[in-house]
Amino acid sequence: MVELELYLREDGYKILSKAKILNDEDSKNDPDDDPYKSKYAARELYQIVKNKVENLRINDCEDELAVKIRKLSTAISLKLAINYEETEELSTSEELLNKCLEDVEKYKMQHDCVNLYQAVLNQLAILWSHRRSSEKALKYLELAETIFKTFKQEEGDSPMMCSEWLETIEYDEEKLLRERAANFENTYTLTLYYCAQVFTQLDEKSKAARYCHVTLQRQLNSMKYDPIDWALNAATLSQYYITENIVLARHCLAAASYVFSEAHNDSDIGNDKDLYDQRKADITRCWIKYGLQILDASKDYLTEELADLDVCSEAPESKIFSRAKEEDDSNDPNSSDDYDIQNISQKHLRFDLELTVHEEKITDKPVLVFDDARKVFLQIQEWIQSAKEYYTMNGHCSDYIQLVQDHSSAFKHLAFFELDMDRQCKMHKKRIDMLLEIANVINPQHYLLAKRQLIFEVAETYSSMADLKLAKLESEPRSRTPHAVNKINQLATHGIEQFQAYLDSLKDPKTGFPSKLSENDVRPALVAKFCMGRLYSKLIFPGVEEKLSNFLKSLEHYKFVVDYCKQHPEDQDKVTHEYDICVEMVELLPLKMERIRQLNS
Amino acid sequence: YNQREKSRNASLIIQMNGKSTEIKDPENPSAEPRKFAFDHSYWSHDEFTERDDGYLEPASSKYDDQLKVFNDLGKGVLENAWQGYNCSLFAYGQTGSGKSYSMVGYGNNKGIVPLACEDLFKGIADKRVNAKKDEEYQVTLSMLEIYNEQVRDLLNTKTLQKGGLKVRQHPTKGFYVEAQTTWPVNSYDEINNKINEGTRNRTVTPLYILYFIYFSRAHTIVAVSFVQKSSNDLGQNMTKTSVINLVDLAGSERAESTGATGDRLKEGSAINQSLSSLGNCIKALADISMGKKKVVGNKLYLTLISVPFRDSVLTKLLQNALGGNSKTVMIAALSPADINYDETLSTLRFADRAKAIKTQAIVN
Numbered sequence: 010m011v012e013l014e015l016y017l018r019e020d021g022y023k024i025l026s027k028a029k030i031l032n033d034e035d036s037k038n039d040p041d042d043d044p045y046k047s048k049y050a051a052r053e054l055y056q057i058v059k060n061k062v063e064n065l066r067i068n069d070c071e072d073e074l075a076v077k078i079r080k081l082s083t084a085i086s087l088k089l090a091i092n093y094e095e096t097e098e099l100s101t102s103e104e105l106l107n108k109c110l111e112d113v114e115k116y117k118m119q120h121d122c123v124n125l126y127q128a129v130l131n132q133l134a135i136l137w138s139h140r141r142s143s144e145k146a147l148k149y150l151e152l153a154e155t156i157f158k159t160f161k162q163e164e165g166d167s168p169m170m171c172s173e174w175l176e177t178i179e180y181d182e183e184k185l186l187r188e189r190a191a192n193f194e195n196t197y198t199l200t201l202y203y204c205a206q207v208f209t210q211l212d213e214k215s216k217a218a219r220y221c222h223v224t225l226q227r228q229l230n231s232m233k234y235d236p237i238d239w240a241l242n243a244a245t246l247s248q249y250y251i252t253e254n255i256v257l258a259r260h261c262l263a264a265a266s267y268v269f270s271e272a273h274n275d276s277d278i279g280n281d282k283d284l285y286d287q288r289k290a291d292i293t294r295c296w297i298k299y300g301l302q303i304l305d306a307s308k309d310y311l312t313e314e315l316a317d318l319d320v321c322s323e324a325p326e327s328k329i330f331s332r333a334k335e336e337d338d339s340n341d342p343n344s345s346d347d348y349d350i351q352n353i354s355q356k357h358l359r360f361d362l363e364l365t366v367h368e369e370k371i372t373d374k375p376v377l378v379f380d381d382a383r384k385v386f387l388q389i390q391e392w393i394q395s396a397k398e399y400y401t402m403n404g405h406c407s408d409y410i411q412l413v414q415d416h417s418s419a420f421k422h423l424a425f426f427e428l429d430m431d432r433q434c435k436m437h438k439k440r441i442d443m444l445l446e447i448a449n450v451i452n453p454q455h456y457l458l459a460k461r462q463l464i465f466e467v468a469e470t471y472s473s474m475a476d477l478k479l480a481k482l483e484s485e486p487r488s489r490t491p492h493a494v495n496k497i498n499q500l501a502t503h504g505i506e507q508f509q510a511y512l513d514s515l516k517d518p519k520t521g522f523p524s525k526l527s528e529n530d531v532r533p534a535l536v537a538k539f540c541m542g543r544l545y546s547k548l549i550f551p552g553v554e555e556k557l558s559n560f561l562k563s564l565e566h567y568k569f570v571v572d573y574c575k576q577h578p579e580d581q582d583k584v585t586h587e588y589d590i591c592v593e594m595v596e597l598l599p600l601k602m603e604r605i606r607q608l609n610s
Numbered sequence: 611y612n613q614r615e616k617s618r619n620a621s622l623i624i625q626m627n628g629k630s631t632e633i634k635d636p637e638n639p640s641a642e643p644r645k646f647a648f649d650h651s652y653w654s655h656d657e658f659t660e661r662d663d664g665y666l667e668p669a670s671s672k673y674d675d676q677l678k679v680f681n682d683l684g685k686g687v688l689e690n691a692w693q694g695y696n697c698s699l700f701a702y703g704q705t706g707s708g709k710s711y712s713m714v715g716y717g718n719n720k721g722i723v724p725l726a727c728e729d730l731f732k733g734i735a736d737k738r739v740n741a742k743k744d745e746e747y748q749v750t751l752s753m754l755e756i757y758n759e760q761v762r763d764l765l766n767t768k769t770l771q772k773g774g775l776k777v778r779q780h781p782t783k784g785f786y787v788e789a790q791t792t793w794p795v796n797s798y799d800e801i802n803n804k805i806n807e808g809t810r811n812r813t814v815t816p817l818y819i820l821y822f823i824y825f826s827r828a829h830t831i832v833a834v835s836f837v838q839k840s841s842n843d844l845g846q847n848m849t850k851t852s853v854i855n856l857v858d859l860a861g862s863e864r865a866e867s868t869g870a871t872g873d874r875l876k877e878g879s880a881i882n883q884s885l886s887s888l889g890n891c892i893k894a895l896a897d898i899s900m901g902k903k904k905v906v907g908n909k910l911y912l913t914l915i916s917v918p919f920r921d922s923v924l925t926k927l928l929q930n931a932l933g934g935n936s937k938t939v940m941i942a943a944l945s946p947a948d949i950n951y952d953e954t955l956s957t958l959r960f961a962d963r964a965k966a967i968k969t970q971a972i973v974n
Contacts, residue, residue, distance in 0.1 A: 248896035451781045
């Protein structure tokens with residue numbers, strides 16, 4: 010025993026420390042044609058100490074010295090295994106790690122060994138993930154979870170750190186306890202974080218989200234985090250929750266806002282201030298998305314309620330409300346196990362922060378009437394203005410365009426709750442104005458896709474307005490003035506023009522309109538044709554010639570859709586609804602036109 | 611095989627059949643090799659002979675020499691430039707896999723970049739012979755480096771300030787770097803000299819400045835801007851500007867992907883060990899939800915929800931280049947050796963994904 014300690018103090022620790030520096034620091038500067046130079050050197054040093062230590066074993070029996078040597082050797086082996094993994098020699102790494110587990114299996118619950126065992130398990134998970142074997146990785150991680158939980162509940166919370174095997178620690182007792190506890194928790198946090206990654210790989214989103222969430226919680230509780238990063242991560246997580254659980258989505262956003270306000274606003278160092286402003290705007294944008302989702306989902310909720318529909322969707326938006334409610338209601342007293350993260354309840358996922366101020370800004374329940382919708386709308390508008398302060402048109406054009414699109418969506422959603430048709434039209438008009446404003450400024454060479462999106466939305470909006478005016482006309486025959494009719498025709502014509510502009514943007518300068526559309530363009534292009542067909546049919550003209558001419562154009566567009574789908578049957582399922590209507594119209598329209606001719610001949 | 615591969619007795623795991631490339635898993639040699647299909651698959655590992663002037667020419671039809679690669683890829687790039695369209699050429703792959711050989715070449719085995727530049731200047735010289743009064747041709751060069759999410763102008767060392775240059779996105783100019791310098795060039799030699807100059811300013815250890823071994827820690831972008839001025843029949847000035855971006859992507863194994871950025875070059879199933887990359891993990895989750903399709907009534911909706919704020923400078927640049935109607939050529943350089951299986955597979959996957967990067971769907 011004495012000999013071992015003497016060796017370590019005289020030589021061992023020094024060599025190990027040098028190895029660590031080589032492996033972790035010097036390796037960053039290795040030349041590109043010899044990228045593992047330092048790592049190979051580190052490896053040799055580790056091996057030297059390991060050999061020396063193992064040679065100090067006096068005999069074969071398992072006495073105190075032998076056990077100590079075994080554990081120490083394992084600690085070095087772990088370093089070696091990591092080293093081999095870093096030089097892409099996975100098989101050797103695996104061998105070493107498996108041996109580590111075997112060698113200290115008996116002692117894994119001991120105070121000086123548990124952290125080491127945890128670390129080995131974590132490392133095995135990393136190794137198997139490199140081999141693309143997520144299930145195997147998960148196995149090791151779940152084992153690590155159990156080990157942590159068992160030790161903490163039965164033994165204590167500050168076991169020796171595995172690093173203590175390889176270096177002398179000069180802390181006073183109090184500090185040592187604290188460090189050990191923090192290290193133990195940290196190793197566990199890493200386990201959880203790796204679980205999150207593996208579950209993401211396995212496409213088990215719900216579980217992955219829980220692990221990410223708990224990781225965030227733990228970072229918060231341990232006070233080891235950068236507020237800007239943490240806030241951004243919480244906001245990003247809300248982007249996931251937005252489609253699953255609206256209550257948690259808002260909670261994460263509120264936490265993000267709260268924590269972000271802790272961040273320093275360094276106005277002297279140029280770059281950091283810019284980052285601060287940007288992240289602030291980013292979190293605001295997440296809030297915008299949340300607000301839009303509330304409005305959109307509320308729409309679905311109301312539609313389902315009113316129509317009592319048997320909704321056959323994969324995940325109806327309104328489920329995001331019901332799922333949250335279910336979790337809140339469940340008062341199962343048995344589900345209080347903090348360590349069963351896969352099944353952790355919503356209650357336990359709350360962050361330990363005072364968030365009322367932030368959560369009060371906006372609801373997390375469906376909105377049912379116009380006034381409530383309007384409150385949400387106004388808040389969204391405020392957020393958009395705020396985000397535009399950073400994401401300016403001249404500096405961050407793409408982001409600016411997205412904000413304009415968000416604004417337009419907000420109006421669109423609000424219009425659903427508005428009962429008065431005229432006011433609805435005013436909202437749509439606002440949309441068109443803001444969309445065209447940016448669409449006409451951007452250079453199509455750089456912003457081709459954005460321009461297409463904007464034009465398409467403008468076209469659809471004109472179409473909606475025409476429909477509204479038409480519906481008004483039909484419900485109040487007395488409002489049928491030449492002015493009103495003219496307005497409808499104008500709107501319809503603008504819609505047609507914009508759809509055509511969209512279709513023109515698909516043309517190749519040399520070959521014209523493509524005979525086979527690319528996958529992403531099929532649906533919008535065919536829908537555009539379909540809409541044009543509809544709009545032509547809706548034009549109101551007294552003269553026979555004009556009537557027939559419009560119906561003819563309408564027919565042409567419907568026919569295009571039918572012909573295209575016949576030529577490319579694989580695309581038909583993208584537009585089944587529209588296709589069916591087009592087929593009908595292709596049959597009906599000629600008959601209708603014939604009748605008009607006969608009536609007027 | 612490069613030096614490291616030879617010293618580790620590497621064995622061959624890559625095969626090419628027509629347009630597809632196959633890779634065998636060295637840990638499962640009997641398993642079916644994975645196949646990847648591309649527009650072109652070029653073989654340059656063996657079956658070539660060296661001419662007296664150093665040029666490596668095919669000894670069989672299997673070998674694809676530099677000229678073939680240029681004819682397939684480089685010519686199209688130039689045609690586009692003459693038409694006034696933008697173009698981007700990306701080279702991606704592990705250090706020592708042949709990225710730089712494809713782009714730049716070595717000695718007499720000139721790569722796409724020098725061949726294209728020579729061709730361009732020849733074309734301009736030809737045009738100048740019969741040029742009308744108002745016809746003008748200008749070629750300018752700029753060179754940037756993206757290292758650790760910071761942009762530096764490699765041709766203006768005075769701007770190597772903290773934080774790097776700001777990247778902006780203007781409604782009419784598109785994506786551009788503030789205060790970036792551009793330099794007029796009139797021949798391939800001048801371009802070559804400028805690129806050399808820029809290369810010396812890269813963030814690397816000075817010892818390894820050998821022109822044909824590019825360094826893999828940063829992404830380098832050389833932008834050749836080509837302006838053609840003329841007046842049409844009505845006497846109006848017509849200007850066509852096209853930009854050819856030549857992007858040398860950081861070696862996959864050394865891409866500086868810190869936790870904060872979503873640099874998706876090296877994506878795989880490997881666990882990322884540092885908690886600083888928690889953001890990327892969460893983002894991946896949000897992305898999975900982003901493309902959710904829902905069917906309501908008879909309509910199919912694609913909901914685009916999440917905010918794209920984790921995109922790295924490079925990702926933004928790539929999206930700009932890959933979207934729209936500019937021509938893009940991506941060259942993925944592969945090592946044939948078994949010891950580089952992981953990296954090679956990662957490269958193939960990246961190329962596969964790049965092929966599939968479609969611009970976002972428009973609307974429902």
